[in-house]
Amino acid sequence: MEKKHEQSEMEKTARAWLTKRGVTVRDIADLVFYLQKKYHPNLNIQECEYNVERVISKREVQNAILTGIQLDILTEKKQVEEPLLSILEKDEGLYGIDEILALSIVNVYGSIGFTNYGYIDKQKPGILEELNDKSSGKCHTFLDDIVGAIAAAASSRLAHRAENVE
Numbered sequence: 001m002e003k004k005h006e007q008s009e010m011e012k013t014a015r016a017w018l019t020k021r022g023v024t025v026r027d028i029a030d031l032v033f034y035l036q037k038k039y040h041p042n043l044n045i046q047e048c049e050y051n052v053e054r055v056i057s058k059r060e061v062q063n064a065i066l067t068g069i070q071l072d073i074l075t076e077k078k079q080v081e082e083p084l085l086s087i088l089e090k091d092e093g094l095y096g097i098d099e100i101l102a103l104s105i106v107n108v109y110g111s112i113g114f115t116n117y118g119y120i121d122k123q124k125p126g127i128l129e130e131l132n133d134k135s136s137g138k139c140h141t142f143l144d145d146i147v148g149a150i151a152a153a154a155s156s157r158l159a160h161r162a163e164n165v166e
């Protein structure tokens, strides 16, 4: 294990906001496990959690978390102006900026992240299904893509590292 790094205020806030919006590191680690188990038969959940932690410790990732969650919260409070408010409330498929923001996370660990991200966005397992439940009254237009992107990036990180070990 690497030495535990000192968390910046920014990182503490990004982590706190994820928790407050109902997403734990374990939830994201479960998505990584889902994506990677067929390639790594000995994979355990702790290794998935470790890679999720490393992804969240990146500044670019924290930027995306804070920006996306802030927009979701402002949408719930109806503090976004029209026509954007209705678009974000409905999570309109043609909007696409939520995916673009999430790509800033996927980019951190290179191109195989894109494949994972596209796949998990279609399947919507685990926490992604919960975040997409429109009956909750919550807005997770940005958060669902961010969570999928963190899982995809952590999967890429895990895969690259496994390759280096072999």
Ligand SMILES: [Mg+2]
Pocket (backbone or CB within 6 Å): 091, 098, 099, 140, 141, 142, 143, 144, 145
């Ligand atoms: Mg979305």
